[in-house]
Amino acid sequence: MKIMELTELYNQGKKAMLAADYGFFIQGVETGWVLKNNRTVMDSYALRQRAINGPETADTKTTVLEETLLAPVIMSAMTMPIPAMAQNGLFKVSRALKRAGSMMWTGSPMPKELSELVCKGAPHIQSVKCYADREKILRKIEHCREAGVRWVGIEVDTGQGTKVHDRIIASDCRPPSLDFLRKVRDMTPGKLVFKRVLSKEDAALSLEAGADAVMVSNHGAHTIDYLPHPLQVLPEISRVIRGRIPIFVDGGFRRGTDVFKALALGADLVGLGRPVLYGLAADGEEGVFQVINQITLELKRVMVMTGVDCIEKITPDCLLKLGGQ
Helix, strand or coil, X not given: CCCXXXXXXXXXXXXXXXXXXXXXXXXXXXXXXXXXXXXXXXCCEEECCCCCCCCCCCECCEEECCEEECCXXXXXXXXXXXXXXXXXXXXXXXXXXXXXXXXXXXXXXXXXXXXXXXXXCCCEEEEEECECCHHHHHHHHXXXXXXXXXXXXXXXXXXXXXXXXXXXXXXXXXXXXXXXHHHHHHHCCCEEEEEEECCHHHHHHHHHHCCCEXXXXXXXXXXXXXXXXXXXXXXXXXXXXXXXCCEEEECXXXXXXXXXXXXXXXXXXXXXXXXXXXXXXXXXXXXXXXXXXXXXXXXXXXXXXXXCCEHHHCCHHHEEECCCC
């Protein structure tokens, strides 16, 4: 069987998605500025090579909130459009992620087969939007508990729903209050991740509300336009968090070098959204596995060439901020 390389997976997967009805999902809100800025910011950092006396290999394994993964790379939260892309698409993604030693994260709509995914597949996180109907949120969290979900993500940034280009995707939402988030914390038995925190103020409130982790994210460019890339706010959020809880990020990460940059600036886990979709569209279950596996191998090579042999040794000093950015 021919193994597709990462560039080929991305090119073929994106082409296949754009040719399908669900291809709109990979576009951005309104002007598309967020997607363009994602790459601009990522490219504004170079790597500090340390080739002499470097390690012969590097260990990418990490443990976050008692979950051990083969690399700090997981699936970003999404359910759409996976069921439309492949028969039993969610199960194919879950099996691929399990094989890669990664984690699955589903969003809206909540999968009907959630309990089976949790039971048979990769470690699983399920997200819940900030619906205007607060009882609906609580019911969905209860459903997560019944399905055996041990990690729940509450989407604190969906107070105005989601939007792709000029099309509103979800509109029955309103911003959460600190008191309500405390209530969510009290009734969530497992780990609770506050998703898509993008400012030091929201990071501080997340700590106050009892979050077990925060996801720093601009929601795949699906909420409002002109949001910063996570790397632009990660340092200030890290100063607020001060290592008390893990920090996850997503938003335009495509290669092992991108993952390395996020880890250097304070992230504990890096989420992949579109890359997982591209892998599925290009080569099914094997494509998803290869996306995670090849990014992990790239990360390992970068670690060796920058003189670090484990994830914990990746620090801001491993990067160079380029001038004029």
